[in-house]
Amino acid sequence: MTPSPTQPAYPPVSERFARPDWPNNAWYAAAWDVEVKHALLPRMIAGRRIVLFRRTDGVPAALNDACWHRLLPLSQGRLDGDAVVCGYHGLRYDSHGRCVHMPSQDTINPAARVPALPVVERHRFVWVWPGDPALADPALVPDLHWNHDPAWAADGRTIPVACNYKLVLDNLMDLTHETFVHGSTIGQAAVAEAPFTTTHGPNMVQVARWMIGIEPPPFWGNQLQRQLGRPVGLVDRWQIIRFEAPCTITIDVGVAVTGTGAPEGDRSQGVNGFVLNTITPETETTCLYHWAFARNYRLTEQSLTTELREGVAGIFREDEIILEAQQKAIDANSGKTFYNINIDAGAVWARQLIDRLVDREQPSKVAAE
Numbered sequence: 001m002t003p004s005p006t007q008p009a010y011p012p013v014s015e016r017f018a019r020p021d022w023p024n025n026a027w028y029a030a031a032w033d034v035e036v037k038h039a040l041l042p043r044m045i046a047g048r049r050i051v052l053f054r055r056t057d058g059v060p061a062a063l064n065d066a067c068w069h070r071l072l073p074l075s076q077g078r079l080d081g082d083a084v085v086c087g088y089h090g091l092r093y094d095s096h097g098r099c100v101h102m103p104s105q106d107t108i109n110p111a112a113r114v115p116a117l118p119v120v121e122r123h124r125f126v127w128v129w130p131g132d133p134a135l136a137d138p139a140l141v142p143d144l145h146w147n148h149d150p151a152w153a154a155d156g157r158t159i160p161v162a163c164n165y166k167l168v169l170d171n172l173m174d175l176t177h178e179t180f181v182h183g184s185t186i187g188q189a190a191v192a193e194a195p196f197t198t199t200h201g202p203n204m205v206q207v208a209r210w211m212i213g214i215e216p217p218p219f220w221g222n223q224l225q226r227q228l229g230r231p232v233g234l235v236d237r238w239q240i241i242r243f244e245a246p247c248t249i250t251i252d253v254g255v256a257v258t259g260t261g262a263p264e265g266d267r268s269q270g271v272n273g274f275v276l277n278t279i280t281p282e283t284e285t286t287c288l289y290h291w292a293f294a295r296n297y298r299l300t301e302q303s304l305t306t307e308l309r310e311g312v313a314g315i316f317r318e319d320e321i322i323l324e325a326q327q328k329a330i331d332a333n334s335g336k337t338f339y340n341i342n343i344d345a346g347a348v349w350a351r352q353l354i355d356r357l358v359d360r361e362q363p364s365k366v367a368a369e
């Protein structure tokens, strides 16, 4: 697909905020599993303030972060067993948000509750569903199995980024930017020169790029040389980016000795990684960028896991600087639109799929259905 060079992808501020910027009926990664402890953890997820905690049986729970009584954030209170105790007048809520104790009275107003959000713990993340709880099907959690699959070694982090979550999606759907933003590690001219193919389905977009017979960039050349135990010459390099609406992107990346059959499926003379990304909108101009890097070689070397995590963190720091500067420029240029060129094909499709999900939740559409 070749998008029209005049088609705007980023609407002016007035239009941007006239409708929700994200679908509510979706699973959003709220935190890494290890971050959710038997303690109150406030988060902003899809415009909603929530408080996360782990019950005494280990099951995670999420409530609106506002007391039914006078709206004090519950995250400023405390956990007592499985009960959340408000830090102002001591109302107690169970993990489903039902008030179970009021001070100085025996009866409890049956309406006294705070909304609870559906929660699922999967792929080392705790996911919440801010929309209609009746639609919260755990089967819809995006597949990030590489993050815990024993055939892979993975680790990652969360970056709070002061930009709209779709800017991160744009960034990941087109890796041409590696040439210019990540020149010292994974970037090389071949990325910006190689052709790519874009395919899409009802809920996914894929952008695939193969670079055949090229010099490996420093990061990948180093990985392959250490894996094979000998110097390497030219390689075949691949980047297969897969977007799953509304905000998850996995990228199958790697290099193999050229001519050993990697494009046909034989990656035995190569090294392979998966970059796992799920970007949770907080507000229209901030997001939580959860990422991990998984590899399928030298699995037991924890030092390599740490080295790779730190290396990728450095690379993503370069993205963060660009993305925050881009958001500032958008804010300073109200009404200015984006223009699309060929490299934006994947991002344009991803944004269309998000728009479709948001449209489906508009009151007129819901009423019609």
Ligand code: FES
Pocket: 067, 068, 069, 070, 071, 072, 086, 087, 088, 089, 090, 091
């Ligand atoms: S505001 Fe929470 S108990 Fe009063």
Ligand SMILES: [Fe+2]
Pocket: 171, 177, 178, 181, 182, 315, 316, 319
């Ligand atoms: Fe990047």
